[in-house]
Amino acid sequence: MHVPDGFFNAPVSVAAGAVAAGGLGLCLRGARRELDDRTAPMAGLVAAFVFAAQMLNFPVAAGTSGHLLGGTLAAVLVGPYTAVLCVAVVLIVQAFFFADGGITALGVNITLMGIVATVAGYALFRLIMRAAPRRRAVVPVAAFAGAALSVPITALAFTGLFWLGGTAPLDVSSVALAMVGVHVLIGLGEGLITALTVSSVLAVRPDLVYGARGTAAPLVLRTAGGESEVAAPPVAPAPAPGRAGLRPVLAGGALVAVLLAGVASFYASASPDGLEKVAQDKGLNAQEQDHPLGGGPLADYGVKGVASERLSVGVAGVAGVGITLLAGGAVFYAVRRRGRSAQRARA
């Protein structure tokens, strides 16, 4: 999924770079709250782990294999701010040391794979953890859902950027359909691996799983004894930054929803012909196998045949808005919850 130079035009690259820089600034502050002065060594080693985990190939079916993207996994294990930082550092290192992903596309890559994927995955994870009973067994299930949905959501965000400033002459709604279709499958694999990895860490060192801290309250009492009760009451300073960071996130989510709705409905009404034409001469989904190392972009842009274009476009539009609203709401809850779970973590 590493976007190279020249795939997006200059304005979109610059804007995504600004978004990435702002997001990283926010995460640097947030990670300090998650890890204190341990940030540099811990985040560094988790980044090395993410890099290594991306090299672990998982067999999917006869002959093909996929690999982990790792944003949601890192967020569940070490917390969302640190996770975004780790994925971003991995992307920066890949761009400058391995020439993987363009330097001008670094902003796009960090925004999509670092910020959107991790935030969406972790927000869904939090939402499910909040709704479900407070049991540790729920954590892998929530991790599965978060990771599985984060991948198609990232694909939708990619399509949004593509609509704004892609350089390839492809019909946006068919790109959206192909991206989401292929990435639902990739997401299922991502979710499976994430859930299994999280549950194996939970079995050995449950205290290391950041995402299990808030819900596994009895566990905290058992291991830390009376200490946690002493530190629990002071809930004053954290909510303020949490709430301040909420508004831009919500506004961004709403903007994305409106854009997506606009794209889908515009193309549904204006250019069914274009879509039909593209759909019929693209049987390109044979290229779905992931590239062993780089996460073959073809998988991301391979185009799938569509049976009924009007129906599919309508479904895509509705699904797009629905998923975006879901993600926006999830972000809302996640940000509100974070303040509290951070307090408990400190306890």
Added chain:
Amino acid sequence: MHRLPPQCKLLAVAAFAVVVVATPREALWAFAAYALMLAAVAAAARVPAGFVLRRMAIEIPFVIFAVALPVIGLGERVQVLGLSLSAEGLWAAWNILAKATLGVVASVLLAATTEPHAMLIGARRLRLPALLVQIATFMLRYLDVILDEMRRMRVARESRAFAARDVRHVPVLARSAGALFIRSYERGERVHLAMLSRGYTGTMPVIDDIGASAAQWATAALLPVAALATAATSWSMG
């Protein structure tokens, strides 16, 4: 080239990539000029062509995508060698191929002439957030250790006759990933304690700083300035 301060090279490569991306795709000669500039840099740095070509393999997935573009693209069709291709798609494929290749070659040259450690010093000199540079430092320092651990786990799995064939074997690999995470995390804790015991207060001591003279900045600026001149010409012509 190898001796230039890293911060100069980092900025030069970034500026070069931005200029290349901002060049209109119709200016074919401009891209030829960029390629010549990079060839000159490679020659000056004595980076063998084979090395650059091997490292360019990372680009292959996008090359396949670019080749597919003329076939699946929209817009008017043109006949090329009996195939009906999208003219717009051809241009887009050229655009992505040319710009991505130039960007990859520039990054490869940067990585070939700059040690990772020096690159991080350069990033610090460029006033990137100190915490970010520290995280990258630790990642690069322990990357080989973590990869080695992963390799040992693979050897252990395979010596027990494990071979991942289909999706039923994913739980085993996921447990390996979980164990790898725990080992990485615990190593991080040990590293942090070791740093504290040596007086770490949140900032790394600066031992080896590389300053850059005006002459060195000027040398490094040759590439982006030449590229900018080319791009400016192509803008005024377009």
